[in-house]
Amino acid sequence: MAVAPLGTRAAPTSATAGPPANLPGDRERDRDRDRIARRDRRGRRVVALTPAMLLIPATAVLLVIIGWPLVQLLVISFQEFGRAQVFGAPAPFVGFDNYADVLGDATFWEVLGRSILFAAANVILAMGLGTLVALLMTRLARALRLLVSVGLLLAWAMPALTAVVVWGWMFDTQFGVINYLLSQLPGVDMIGHSWLIDPLSFFGVATVIITWQSVPFVAFTIYAGLTQVPTEVLEAAQLDGANGFARFRFIVFPYLKSIFLVVTILQVIWDMRVFTQIYALQGIGGIREQTSTIGVYIYQVSVGSGDFAAGGAIAVILVVIMMAISAYYVRASIKEEQL
Amino acid sequence: MTPALVRRRVSTVVLSAIAIVVFVASVFPVYWMLNSSFLPNNAIRGPVPHFWPDEFTLRNYETVLGDGGRAPFLPALMTSLTVTLITVAAALLLAFLAALAVTRFRFTGRRSFIIAILLIQMIPGEAMIVSTFRVLDGWQLLNTIAGLTIVYVATVLPFTIWTLRGFVGGVPIELEEAAMIDGCTRMQAFRRVTFPLLAPGLVATGVFAFIQAWNEFLLALVIMQRPDMMTLPVWLRTFQQATQTTNWAAIMAGSTLMAIPVIIFFLIVQGRMTSGLVAGAVKG
Numbered sequence: 340m341a342v343a344p345l346g347t348r349a350a351p352t353s354a355t356a357g358p359p360a361n362l363p364g365d366r367e368r369d370r371d372r373d374r375i376a377r378r379d380r381r382g383r384r385v386v387a388l389t390p391a392m393l394l395i396p397a398t399a400v401l402l403v404i405i406g407w408p409l410v411q412l413l414v415i416s417f418q419e420f421g422r423a424q425v426f427g428a429p430a431p432f433v434g435f436d437n438y439a440d441v442l443g444d445a446t447f448w449e450v451l452g453r454s455i456l457f458a459a460a461n462v463i464l465a466m467g468l469g470t471l472v473a474l475l476m477t478r479l480a481r482a483l484r485l486l487v488s489v490g491l492l493l494a495w496a497m498p499a500l501t502a503v504v505v506w507g508w509m510f511d512t513q514f515g516v517i518n519y520l521l522s523q524l525p526g527v528d529m530i531g532h533s534w535l536i537d538p539l540s541f542f543g544v545a546t547v548i549i550t551w552q553s554v555p556f557v558a559f560t561i562y563a564g565l566t567q568v569p570t571e572v573l574e575a576a577q578l579d580g581a582n583g584f585a586r587f588r589f590i591v592f593p594y595l596k597s598i599f600l601v602v603t604i605l606q607v608i609w610d611m612r613v614f615t616q617i618y619a620l621q622g623i624g625g626i627r628e629q630t631s632t633i634g635v636y637i638y639q640v641s642v643g644s645g646d647f648a649a650g651g652a653i654a655v656i657l658v659v660i661m662m663a664i665s666a667y668y669v670r671a672s673i674k675e676e677q678l
Numbered sequence: 679m680t681p682a683l684v685r686r687r688v689s690t691v692v693l694s695a696i697a698i699v700v701f702v703a704s705v706f707p708v709y710w711m712l713n714s715s716f717l718p719n720n721a722i723r724g725p726v727p728h729f730w731p732d733e734f735t736l737r738n739y740e741t742v743l744g745d746g747g748r749a750p751f752l753p754a755l756m757t758s759l760t761v762t763l764i765t766v767a768a769a770l771l772l773a774f775l776a777a778l779a780v781t782r783f784r785f786t787g788r789r790s791f792i793i794a795i796l797l798i799q800m801i802p803g804e805a806m807i808v809s810t811f812r813v814l815d816g817w818q819l820l821n822t823i824a825g826l827t828i829v830y831v832a833t834v835l836p837f838t839i840w841t842l843r844g845f846v847g848g849v850p851i852e853l854e855e856a857a858m859i860d861g862c863t864r865m866q867a868f869r870r871v872t873f874p875l876l877a878p879g880l881v882a883t884g885v886f887a888f889i890q891a892w893n894e895f896l897l898a899l900v901i902m903q904r905p906d907m908m909t910l911p912v913w914l915r916t917f918q919q920a921t922q923t924t925n926w927a928a929i930m931a932g933s934t935l936m937a938i939p940v941i942i943f944f945l946i947v948q949g950r951m952t953s954g955l956v957a958g959a960v961k962g
Contacts (some may be wrong), residue, residue, distance in 0.1 A: 393779035394791065397772040397835055397951055404832030405798055408809035413803040415809060472700055475693060483697045490704030496707060496944035497895040500911045501937045504918050505711045507928050515790075516710060516727045530725075551707070612802040615895045622919055634804035641808045642900060654805035 351402075372483070416651035425645070437652040447636075447653065449645055454632040457542055458610035464550045465606055469557025474587070476562045488559075499615045506548045507623040510534045534651075535624035542630065545616055545649035557602055562596040565591065597671070604668045608661060614638070711937070715739070715930035722927050737932035742917075749920055751932065753906060754913035760823055762891040763908060765830040769887050770880060772831070773838035774846075780839075781847040792843070799836040807900045814901060821904045829897055834887045841886065845879025887945045889940050910936045 398501050416437055418430040441447050472491070476484050497505075518529040535541045568591055576586050592599070614634035619637070621627050631639060637657065641650025696952040714722050714732035715738050742751050780788055810829060811820070819825030849872050857867035902908055909917065914936055918929050 372687075390779040390783040390785045390788070393783075394773040397776040397839060398791075399765070400772060400828070400832050401798060401835060404810075404829055405801070405806075406814075408806055408813045409801070411809035411813060413807065415812075475696060475700065478693055479697050480694075483694055486701050487697050490701040492945060493708045493941065494704040496937075496941040498911070498937055498940050500893070500895050500914055502707065504914060504929060505707050506935050507918075507922075508930065509707060509710055510715065511926065514723050514727070514926070519727050551704070555704070586740045608800070612804050614804050619895075619915060622915060623922065634802070637804050638807060638896070638900075640809075647812075649810050650808050654808060657802055657805045661800055661802050661805075662797070669793070669796045669800065673793060676792075 356387035360454050381439065407497065412654055413650050415647055416655045420646075420648040422645040423431055425647070426543045433648075437648045438656075441649055441652045441656070446632060450631055450633055450636045454611055454613075454634075457545070457613075457632060458607060460542075461549050461553070461610045462606045464546065464604060465553040465557050466603055469554045470561055472554060472558040473565055476558065491555035491558055494551055495559075497552065499552065500619055502548055502552055503616050503619040503623070506544065506551075507620065510544055512624075515541075533624065535620065536626070538626065538629040541620065541625045545613075545620055548616055548620075549610065549613065553606060557606070560602050561595065564595045601668060601671060603658055604664065607664055608668075611664065612657070612661065708941075711930050711933050712870045714927055715934045717927055719925050719927040735915075738925075738927045739935070741925070741928045742932045742935065749905070749908070749913055749917040751917075751935070752912060754908045754910050755909060755935075757823065757902070758892060758910040761827050761830060762888055764823075764827045765834065765891040766884050766887045768827070768831045769834045770842075770884050773835055773842050773883070774880070777842035777846045780843055782851065792840075795836045795839055799840070803833070803896055807896065810897065811900050821902055821907045823907075826898060826901050826909070829901065830891045830894065833894070833897070834890050836892075838883050838887055841883045842879060843877055848879075849875045862882045864897070882947045885943045889943055892940055 415430075417432055417434065418424070419433050419436075420430050424430040472487070476487055479487065490526065510518075511531045512518070512531055515534075517534075518532055521527055521529040534544050572590055573586055576590055581589070611632045613632055617630065617632050617635050621630060627639065633653070634657075637650050637653050640653060641647050713728070713731055716734050716736070717728055718733055718735050718737060721728055721733050776791075779785075780792060814820050814825045814829070817825075819828070851874070853868045853871050854864075857871045858864060862870065893911060894909075895915075898909040898912050899915075902912060903915075914929075914932055917932055921929055
């Protein structure tokens, strides 16, 4: 359950942290390692047991805290489970009733559609702006590049909740700096304008916040990729008369295709399950019914209204959707690491 | 000047201008948080915003730290610190053992374990709140440090295992062997040779875990519902809800107090964030 890592946009799994584990020529080393393992088998049993012993603590925690609730979630989604069951009433199995109810509920489809649209808009914006900023960074002088990097890092480092609170203050109806600055334009008076009441405008604000926090990751990752594109190839293309766009389209993009794909998938995953930003923004002002995305909806249905069965069914549906989206990412990670 | 040179000058100026815009757009909210937190509340509630803290005051911080009302800051800080530090220590230990197993040994199930780690990472936390709440409730662990901590350990564990796996795999086993040939036992070789080389990796991974646990909001919201057991993110939201009509300056001071440790830690480890992906992905 990668709530935090993926939620905070701090650190996606395989994609970022740490040096690459397996370098080419590793096979030989693997063989050496086997040899060592065998050599160690003077105390035969001990060595055979060791990896298991090392894995037991982590596996136990994961099984108990992730595995068991996951099983529970599946079970609940097939039961009648409301407030009464929380207080000990028996929970009868109802087959696929919960799923039928959820899938027959117009609100669910509305929320799902909203989440998909919102995620799509945010992913496109973050990828587009992030790529542009990355390209910009390759063409800046050292000092300016450092300046931009520092700015991006600060935006990236802000905790998601703090970011929402601060932006909420900037967008404040009465005293927000944004309304003030806009009102300085001739003929514009925005003082007293509420940005969060209208759902579309609410999602506009949410998009600003999320884009502000996602562009740094996209920009840094793609910039790092750009620095790996061989300059000789680019120069040759330039000599052959390729303009900037053509060079990006036919040389840079193919080189960075796998990076683009992985980053896009991570963004889709993050934006589809967005919770903190929407939930906190609703608390600042905004109409819950018209602005919930799927993560917030699960919270409202289960914790808010106490319908754990429906919440469970929606949660299982979300897990399935997320697994389908991340399948490529997981496959790519496995391939990249030559497992 | 030749036309080509003029064009290059112009494009340099334009690009620099865009760079400044990007910088300002990135930094402004952070600046605005600091700026508002150092101004008296009545100053920021005026018709014209103060763009720098010309009426500098620390009163907002006093308000936040001294508030014993509905949302006291210091108990939340203590809860957050305790949960986060135990999470980091426990996750690092468990992840380190697991990383050793998958990098230093070949065994059946190794590949499956790593794939399982990746898959677990993809399970959205939003989906798990209900059953996690129920399971913890069953064990009387709601509103306890132990309950939230163990959930956080499990939450950051897949990621920490994955990251440490990279670091441990990066230390050549030959070094350990050489030490063993020179007379070290396996444990000594590990402690004197491998461990020092791993220290930076452990620090980086630990900082990641710290940031994640420190910032986590949803699970804390569900598991720590009692006001005296709030973590900082839950505190910030409660405080903001209670005071946003009257005292944004204090809210900004609270936000600053919560964000500063994360920003500092983040700047320490940022270099590790992008290198891995690129090293692997641009081979072909």
